[in-house]
Amino acid sequence: MATATKQRNAPLTDAKIKAxxxxxxxxKLYDSHGLYLLIKPSGARGWRFKYRWxxxxxxxxxxPYPTVSLKDARKKRDAARTQLENGIDPSRARQDExxxxxxxxxxxxxxxxxxxxxxxxxxxxxxxxxxxxxxxPLHNFDVAEIEPADILPxxxxxxxxxxxxxxxxxxxxxxxxxxYAINTGKRRGANPAAGLSGRDVLVPVKTKHHAxxxxxxxxxxxxxxxxxxxxxxxxxxxxxxxxxxxxxxxxELRLADxxxxxxxxxxxxxxxxxxxxALTSVSG
Numbered sequence: 001m002a003t004a005t006k007q008r009n010a011p012l013t014d015a016k017i018k019a020x021x022x023x024x025x026x027x028k029l030y031d032s033h034g035l036y037l038l039i040k041p042s043g044a045r046g047w048r049f050k051y052r053w054x055x056x057x058x059x060x061x062x063x064p065y066p067t068v069s070l071k072d073a074r075k076k077r078d079a080a081r082t083q084l085e086n087g088i089d090p091s092r093a094r095q096d097e098x099x100x101x102x103x104x105x106x107x108x109x110x111x112x113x114x115x116x117x118x119x120x121x122x123x124x125x126x127x128x129x130x131x132x133x134x135x136x137p138l139h140n141f142d143v144a145e146i147e148p149a150d151i152l153p154x155x156x157x158x159x160x161x162x163x164x165x166x167x168x169x170x171x172x173x174x175x176x177x178x179x180y181a182i183n184t185g186k187r188r189g190a191n192p193a194a195g196l197s198g199r200d201v202l203v204p205v206k207t208k209h210h211a212x213x214x215x216x217x218x219x220x221x222x223x224x225x226x227x228x229x230x231x232x233x234x235x236x237x238x239x240x241x242x243x244x245x246x247x248x249x250x251x252e253l254r255l256a257d258x259x260x261x262x263x264x265x266x267x268x269x270x271x272x273x274x275x276x277x278a279l280t281s282v283s284g
Contacts, residue, residue, distance in 0.1 A: 012037065014070055017045075035077040037065060047073040049080050053089050060091050103186050105146060105177070106132070106139035112180040131170045132177075134158055143178070144187045151193055155202060164203045171197035 012031040020029060022043040029037040034050045047062035062068060062076040080090040102108075109132045117125060137154040138146060151174060158167040175193035182191065195201065213219050226240045239253055246253070252270050261268050 012070055017065065017070065031070070031074070031077075033077060033081065035062075035073060037073075047076070049077045049090070051080070051084060051090070053084075053091075058089070058091055060094060103143050103181075104139060105135070105141050105143050108143045108181050108186055109135075109173075109177045112177050115180075127169075128173060131166070131173045134166065134170050135174060138174070143181045146178075146192055148192045148196065151196060152201070155196065159203055165205045167202050168197045168205055171202065 012029055017029065017037060020027070020039065022039055022041060024041050026041065027039040028048075029039065031037070036048055036050065037045055038048050039045050045065040047065060047068055048059050049062055050057065050059045052058070060080065062073050065073075068076070083090045083093055113125065113128050113132065116128075120128070135154050137157065138150065141150060151171070155167045155171055158170055171193055175191055175197070178187060178191045178193050181187040182189075213222055223244065226237065229237045229240065231237070243250075243253060246268065248270065256268070256270070260271060
């Protein structure tokens with residue numbers, strides 16, 4: 001392990017920092033009151049604050065130079081010294097802050113969605129991320145402190161856009177995130193989103209059913225109409241003729257590749273792609 005070269009002189013200046021070059025060894029340029037600039041053999045530079053806590057020497061990083069200027073590094077050092085004067089360990093306070101950030105609704109939501117990546121399609125993941133973003137008013141709340149009264153305004157804001165189904169789906173996602181938070185110990189008590197997607201709370205979604213042909217004669221007429229279909233996009237007619245024979249999703253049919261077909265074996269293997277929900281095998 002490389003040994004740092006210590007340079008203890010007068011408080012640092014920007015000119016001195018710029019004039020000091022990397023030497024291939026660790027070097028420390030000391031400022032004052034525990035602040036120093038660590039220069040790595042690679043030339044990378046970062047601010048450090050060294051202090052003692054209950055007799056032990058400890059330290060924290062204050063950021064890279066020049067992103068964090070000498071002036072800003074001194075401000076961060078002074079803030080850490082104030083914590084020490086108030087009986088607070090700056091390193092422990094930073095760890096607590098990181099843990100707190102990890103329990104925000106957004107952080108827990110992203111953790112939950114990442115966990116589900118292995119068993120959901122790309123489209124489902126994208127939709128869930130879209131719904132999580134729609135719940136932005138909750139993002140910075142600690143997941144353990146959110147109440148139903150906090151969630152409802154976020155859902156009402158979505159309703160005001162006229163997207164009632166989106167509001168219901170966002171409420172359902174919130175419920176799953178809170179359930180995950182409870183199961184992982186990030187929250188105690190009841191699920192605050194339970195029941196918020198019901199008709200008594202949110203504007204009901206009006207479902208519009210599409211007409212369907214259910215009698216054999218009607219299906220026959222449809223197939224004849226497909227055969228008679230003529231347009232400049234001949235591929236559309238072929239797709240329409242193939243669809244009733246394989247019963248796959250339109251997207252699966254549209255993205256089909258010749259490498260997926262085994263004509264001798266009368267088999268079509270739909271390989272998993274980001275746009276496709278799952279691996280599907282269709283045999284003829």
